[in-house]
Amino acid sequence: MATAMATLRALPMVPLAPHPTPLDRLRRLEAALGPGCPSLFIKRDDLLSFAMGGNKVRKLQTTLAAARAAGADTLVTCGGLQSNHCRVTAAAGAALGLKVVLVVNGAEQARPTGNALLDRLFGADIRYVASRDARAATMLRVAEELEVQRRRPFLIPLGASTPLGAAGFARGVEEILTAGVSPTAIVHATSSGGTQAGLIAGCALFGVKTRVIGISADESTDALTTIVHRLLSDLAALVGASAAGIGLEQDIEVDDQFVGDGYGIPTPASTEVLELVARTEGIVLDPVYTAKAMAGLIARVRSGSFAPDDRVLFWHTGGQAGLFA
Numbered sequence: 001m002a003t004a005m006a007t008l009r010a011l012p013m014v015p016l017a018p019h020p021t022p023l024d025r026l027r028r029l030e031a032a033l034g035p036g037c038p039s040l041f042i043k044r045d046d047l048l049s050f051a052m053g054g055n056k057v058r059k060l061q062t063t064l065a066a067a068r069a070a071g072a073d074t075l076v077t078c079g080g081l082q083s084n085h086c087r088v089t090a091a092a093g094a095a096l097g098l099k100v101v102l103v104v105n106g107a108e109q110a111r112p113t114g115n116a117l118l119d120r121l122f123g124a125d126i127r128y129v130a131s132r133d134a135r136a137a138t139m140l141r142v143a144e145e146l147e148v149q150r151r152r153p154f155l156i157p158l159g160a161s162t163p164l165g166a167a168g169f170a171r172g173v174e175e176i177l178t179a180g181v182s183p184t185a186i187v188h189a190t191s192s193g194g195t196q197a198g199l200i201a202g203c204a205l206f207g208v209k210t211r212v213i214g215i216s217a218d219e220s221t222d223a224l225t226t227i228v229h230r231l232l233s234d235l236a237a238l239v240g241a242s243a244a245g246i247g248l249e250q251d252i253e254v255d256d257q258f259v260g261d262g263y264g265i266p267t268p269a270s271t272e273v274l275e276l277v278a279r280t281e282g283i284v285l286d287p288v289y290t291a292k293a294m295a296g297l298i299a300r301v302r303s304g305s306f307a308p309d310d311r312v313l314f315w316h317t318g319g320q321a322g323l324f325a
């Protein structure tokens, strides 16, 4: 296990933002939620100081090291029109002097907003496709097109949710230890699975004994559990960990009860907690991911599913540009 941890720590990274991010107590939110509320903490990856931050910064730091090692001169990735991952990839390409092609499902906006506005600002070449299903094949076509032009493309799958991307996230878990907090549960937004796989693996590798509860922004519990399981197996192979050593023997907890009518569509609960957290703590959540995840956390507090002596850590994965979409 020590070897797997050392391998994880030694993975090359392109440093996009200094770490650690702050880890704070949410005392005013605790008070607003009333007696019986467990201790609440927040990990502020929304404050990662690169291109408006968020979880994608951690995943891209390891992914971009692989792109560099491969001698790539162009990054190709995909996402929705308001993808946070596309925004950070576009910025990273700009910062590293790489061309970036984004394959985006959705219609081009006459007046771009939110992440779509930032994608343009960072100078990405944006290709629009009609549906999510068309993204992967279009990325391959773009790569062929680039090779014909004698460029060296590097394809980054959706959300950088690869074993290497998850490894970048796993490294962040060490920051909990240095902050001296020992959570009994970590709650976060999940969608393409890399963040959850990284958190589970990081907790297992660094010896943080906690549940990791992913609140889905779109996919079903079954689909995401399968994805996280596969990522964990591949990550175990990458760092040389056993199944137990990477956290595969504990339950993968994915909750799809807070998606509501679908991806990006606010629910009454997500709207309520977005305002509650803003008004008690001055912290901005996003409507697509983190407000739904916080709705999942607060619903558990209100239903008494956490004990008063639990220590619940909300891992803020960013996404605030989505508020201006």
Ligand SMILES: Cc1ncc(COP(=O)(O)O)c(C=O)c1O
Pocket: 054, 055, 083, 084, 085, 159, 161, 189, 190, 191, 192, 193, 194, 195, 196, 286, 289, 290, 317, 318, 319
């Ligand atoms: C702000 C935000 N939070 C959470 C997630 C979910 O992370 P993952 O795709 O690694 O599951 C994403 C991306 O999908 C995101 O942009």
